[in-house]
Amino acid sequence: MTTQTTRLALLQMHVEAGNPDENFRRLTEMLEEAVNTEDKPDLIMFPEMWNTGYALEQIGDLADTNGERTKALLSAFSRKHGVQIIGGSIAEGRQDGVYNTIYVFDDKGNVQADYSKIHLFRLMDEEKHLQAGDKIGRFTAGDTDAGMMICYDIRFPELARKLALSGTKALFVPAQWPNPRLHHWRTLLLARAIENQMFVIACNRCGTSGTSTFFGHSMVIDPWGEIIAEAGEEETILRAEIDMSLVDQVRRKIPVFEDRRPALYES
Ligand SMILES: NC(=O)CCC(=O)C(=O)O
Secondary structure, rough: OOEEEEEEEEEEEEOOOHHHHHHHHHHHHHHHHHHHOOOOOOOEOOOOOOOOOOOHHHHHHEEOOOOOOHHHHHHHHHHHHHHEOOOEEEEEOOOOOEEEEEEEEOOOEEEEEEEEOOOOHHHOHHHHEEEEOOOOOEEEEEOEEEOOOOOOHHHHHHHHHHHHHOOOOOEEEEEEEEEEOOOHHHHHHHHHHHHHHEEEEEOOOOEEEEEEEOOOEEEOOOOOOOOEEEEEOOOOOEEEEEEEOOOHHHHHHOOOHHHHOOOHHHH
């Protein structure tokens, strides 16, 4: 049996709301630390809105115009180190407003894909300040079909199922998920992995912004629902090695996708 091993590094960073310069500085430091090891990662990911945090009142001024600053940093880094980057998400300024956008870079520094969060989270006032994306997020992680969702998106199982039905074997999720909903975070991530028999790789932020505290607990979950790695609440780099061929093994063992009866429940 052939294995398809991928080494992951998730940068569970503290994000300083309203201070892109500090967040760029800290991210750069953590990126260097992530690759400064004998087991260099194949793929690096970081949290949602890592450039600005939820400084939503000033987001129009703080957002990265067309993602240019982010693209310059991450493109050069991925090319220099030959590593694929799922660039967390950033507040990205466009002509018609600010989007919450992931850029994916291949290991040669090219922008491979992008995805803007499609479900805006009203409990954190996103709908008042951000624009929603209008397409779903797919890319290739190494040789594996992958999907991306951002934070609140994981509450929508139909989105994860659509990705799985179109070939996704690994789902990547940057987040800024605060207390007190750790139980929701862990349960929803585990459910998306088990029901879709795919890897779920999720990177949350940690630390405090105003009255919100973020619990970290970035996670790597395999298609059987086993937790391969889970961070605590502190700033850290969570490393894990996964074998993508496990997806096909699990799907053969319990053939959920062959057993579906869509005619009865999809209209
Ligand atoms: N940034 C977010 O989308 C947070 C989502 C969240 O906290 C939730 O409970 O859902």
